[in-house]
Amino acid sequence: MILSALLFFGVIIMVDTEITGSYITTIELAEAYFEGDPRATAFLALDEGMAWYLQRATKIIDNLPLMGTTYYYFKAGSTGLDGYQPRQFPRIIDGIAYGWNMVSSIPEVPQEILDACCEEALALYQFYADSDNVDRKSMKEQGVKAYNLGGVYSETLGRSNADIHKGLISSEAYELLKGYIAGAVEITF
Numbered sequence: 001m002i003l004s005a006l007l008f009f010g011v012i013i014m015v016d017t018e019i020t021g022s023y024i025t026t027i028e029l030a031e032a033y034f035e036g037d038p039r040a041t042a043f044l045a046l047d048e049g050m051a052w053y054l055q056r057a058t059k060i061i062d063n064l065p066l067m068g069t070t071y072y073y074f075k076a077g078s079t080g081l082d083g084y085q086p087r088q089f090p091r092i093i094d095g096i097a098y099g100w101n102m103v104s105s106i107p108e109v110p111q112e113i114l115d116a117c118c119e120e121a122l123a124l125y126q127f128y129a130d131s132d133n134v135d136r137k138s139m140k141e142q143g144v145k146a147y148n149l150g151g152v153y154s155e156t157l158g159r160s161n162a163d164i165h166k167g168l169i170s171s172e173a174y175e176l177l178k179g180y181i182a183g184a185v186e187i188t189f
Contacts, residue, residue: 016028016029017048019051019054019055020055021055021058021059022051022054022055022057022058022117023054023057023058023061023087023089023109023113023114023117024054024058024114024117024118024121027047027048027050027051029114030044030050030054030118030121031044033114033115033118034118034122039122039126040122042125042129043121043122043125043126046125050121050125053121053122053124053125054117054118054121056121056124057116057117057118057120057121057124057173058087058117060120060124060167060168061088061089061113061116061117061120061168061173061177062087062088063167064088064166064167064168064177064180064181065166065181065182065183066088066091066180066181066182067091067093067094067180067181067182068091068092068093068094068098068180069091069092070085070087070088070089070090070091070092071085071090071091071092071097071099071107072084072085087109089109089110089113089180090107090108090109090110091180093180098110098180099113112176112177112179113176113177113180115176116168116170116172116173116176116177117173119170119172119173119176120168120169120170120173122170123168123169123170123172123173124169127169166181166183
């Protein structure tokens with residue numbers, strides 16, 4: 001756990017470690033999400049290195065083909081960033097504001113988006129920590145379908161989770177986001 005503190009008139013005040021460009025705004029929020037999760041032991045040991053994975057997960061989520069529109073948008077004739085929303089959530093889908101806080105009367109990023117960001121960040125870390133995954137991804141990007149190492153070992157490169165889940169590596173993140181992704185849910189009557 002990161003220990004960030006300020007000395008203020010001789011009193012130590014603990015401060016959250018801020019993350020910019022992510023739905024998860026502090027390292028402490030990520031640590032709280034993964035508390036007690038054995039999958040995340042090595043990930044949590046990264047401390048501030050977690051920020052990169054959380055920022056990358058946010059970018060992946062924001063690049064999904066999402067339904068609806070962002071809550072805030074540029075207004076015609078606006079002279080600045082009035083109402084500007086830097087990321088894709090909160091959203092309005094079919095006239096409903098998802099993530100609306102009834103107590104504060106302001107929109108918030110829905111909890112399932114925050115959870116999906118954590119899950120995707122962990123999946124990214126696990127993917128890149130395994131050099132075999134990175135090598136396979138590189139070969140697939142180059143168009144390799146299968147390879148053989150002198151008759152001793154051969155492999156056919158199939159579809160990855162990212163291919164199946166609209167660009168997300170984590171199937172957990174996909175399940176959390178499925179209701180927001182255009183074309184991810186089949187409408188039946």
